[in-house]
Amino acid sequence: MKEITYPRYHEVLYTTVLDNGLRVNLLPRKNFHKTYGLLTVNYGSIDNTFMPYGQDELIKVPDGIAHFLEHKMFEKKDYDAFDLFGKYGANSNAYTSFTRTSYLFSTTRNIEQCLNTLLDFVQKPYFTDQTVAKEQGIIGQEIKMYDDDPGWRLYFGMVGNLYPNSPLAVDIAGSVESIKKITAQDLYMCHRTFYQPSNMNLFVVGGFEPEEMLSTIRQNQAKKQFEPAIPVTRATFESDLDGQDIIPxxxxxxxxxxxxxxxxxxxxxxxxxxxxxxxxxxxxxxxxxxxxxxxxxxxxxxxxxxxxxxxxxxxxxxxxxxxxxxxxxxxxxxxxxxxxxxxxxxxxxxxxxxxxxxxxxxxxxxxxxxxxxxxxxxxxxxxxxxxxxxxxxxxxxxxxxxxxxxxxxxxxxxxxxxxxxxxxxxxxxxxxxx
Missing domain, CATH: 3.30.830.10 (Metalloenzyme, LuxS/M16 peptidase-like)
Structure with a gap:
């Protein structure tokens, strides 16, 4: 591990890139009881046109699919990641932005189990037509709730003014109509393309020993088979540099x-x-x-x-x-x-x-x-x-x-x-x- 020292703050960041491409940052805080882990994918709502893994042509997927995928990652065939974190006494959550999807946990105990759970549920997808259909109803209600939020409408109304021809103009969750088009196959394709370890980073900060933590991470990753890492090819959206596309x-x-x-x-x-x-x-x-x-x-x-x-x-x-x-x-x-x-x-x-x-x-x-x-x-x-x-x-x-x-x-x-x-x-x- 490379050590980056910040003597002014008496902090040392331990960082490394694993053989599979996953970038790991560990910041031990010996006097802290709590540990916070954040696993981030370089993938967000604007990435709706891309070249799927193993293919050579760009495709466009339904709006809101990155957010939909974030929701679906927690539910597995035989367990729910939220429930598992709760069993270990931890809090967990996730969020999607324009350009990233992040999964997190916070805990004061069972750190190793929580870290393994985080890596496992994010890296092992499980989707069926039935679970996707159920989630379409749940997220559809979430979208309608935001449609009734004036602050949300005001913000995305402005983003639509500034970037009218861009995926930025679309609500991060998509629309009720767009998410109805999402299939289990779409989710597997997006996960395979973007959830490569080389397109992710893990940041853990709190009360732990860095060598022990890195050993836990290495052991977890060594148990899994990953496809060869390839660069992600995204479509670049056009935006006039003279401001001609802006809606006044x-x-x-x-x-x-x-x-x-x-x-x-x-x-x-x-x-x-x-x-x-x-x-x-x-x-x-x-x-x-x-x-x-x-x-x-x-x-x-x-x-x-x-x-x-x-x-x-x-x-x-x-x-x-x-x-x-x-x-x-x-x-x-x-x-x-x-x-x-x-x-x-x-x-x-x-x-x-x-x-x-x-x-x-x-x-x-x-x-x-x-x-x-x-x-x-x-x-x-x-x-x-x-x-x-x-x-x-x-x-x-x-x-x-x-x-x-x-x-x-x-x-x-x-x-x-x-x-x-x-x-x-x-x-x-x-x-x-x-």
Whole structure:
């Protein structure tokens, strides 16, 4: 195992790549009773057009299949993984994003059994037509529930505005219609293609000895037969770099008490590779903080005018093949709020001028947040993005903040914020629309 030391935090990360291609990261915390394990597949909802393992032509599968597969992995012929984790006194869960699927457990005992269970249920698929049909009903209800969630509709409405011709525009769970098309054969094909050990990484952090943990992992993998690793071939989705594909405005009517508005800014600039990409993301988060945080003068002005309230916030999304920000809130004046958000963005360089003191205070806050998050085993593992940022960990973040300058933020504002990259999506109460 390779040892990566972080003397500043008295931490040592043990990392290796097994013969089958599985990347393993082990971070022992001797004074912690809890252990958290996260097994991640480089496969998400946008990967719906790809070349199946052993084939030489691209195919398109139904929307929502990555999320469907995540749900179905827990149920086996003779046991349910959730029940097994419960037997061992552990909590377990899973989630699917645009670009990844992750399976996890958290426990204070029976670590070896939990780790073996995690690796076994994710790497050994079991699907039948009957179990797939049952899950179609369950996920169909989940999709209908999200259809009734204004916040969810607002967010994906904006993603649809920014990436209208991309699989990003489709709900991660798909639609009731699309999941009805999923078959057991589809699930086996997707598992075979994407759930190769070489397309996965395992991150375990907590109270254990690294050599013992690695021995458990090696023994588990040695018992299994894996097909030869091959690179995954995905279709690349097109997105206009001049912003011509962006839908400037859309609105829907729902049964909500107050209007909701969201402004999106799509990144038309290029995100650097590796650690520089992580630095880019941190700068983008800092830019949004300096423009829209509740401590800014522009926030307070809008708050005092009653245009925004504490529902107001922003989000930065950066992943394989995409990056964008959203700024949103509930308001009685949706047009005033969206106009104000856009005006702040378009005047970013002017607003950042002379803000050295505010920037230095923000850096200290961000560093403090990062240091505090190092006490969370879950955050350490969940923040790991694998190859996207050249295998950087949470412990690599603080030095990047410390080298960040206000000029870096101004430079990013200049390259990222473009009027043609902006869009507005609104949800209005039905009774207010004639």
């Amino acid at each position: 405005y859309r609105m829907i009517e729902l049964d909500v008490q107050r209007p909701e508005t969201i402004v999106g800014i799509k990144g038309l600039d290029e995100v650097p590779k590796g650690r520089a990409g992580l630095f880019y993301k941190l700068k983008l988060e800092m830019l949004m903080y300096l423009l829209y945080d509740e401590t800014t003068p522009q926030y307070m002005e809008l708050y005092n005018k009653g245009i925004l309230d504490d529902s107001f916030g922003y989000d930065v999304s950066l992943g394989r093949g995409h990056h964008f920000v959203t700024i949103s809130g509930d308001t009685d004046s949706p047009q005033d709020l969206s106009n104000a958000i856009i005006e702040i963005a378009e005047n970013a360089l002017k607003l950042l001028e002379g803000k050295e003191e505010a920037f230095e205070l923000a850096k200290k806050e961000f560093v403090g947040r990062t240091l505090a998050s190092m006490n969370s085993l879950e955050t350490i593992a969940n923040r790991y993005e694998g190859s996207l940022f050249d295998y950087a960990t949470l412990f690599d973040v603080v030095p990047l903040y410390e080298q960040m300058t206000l000029d870096d933020i101004k430079g990013l504002a200049k390259s990222f914020i473009k009027s043609e990259a902006m869009s507005v999506y609104q949800i209005l109460p039905k009774e207010d629309v004639q």
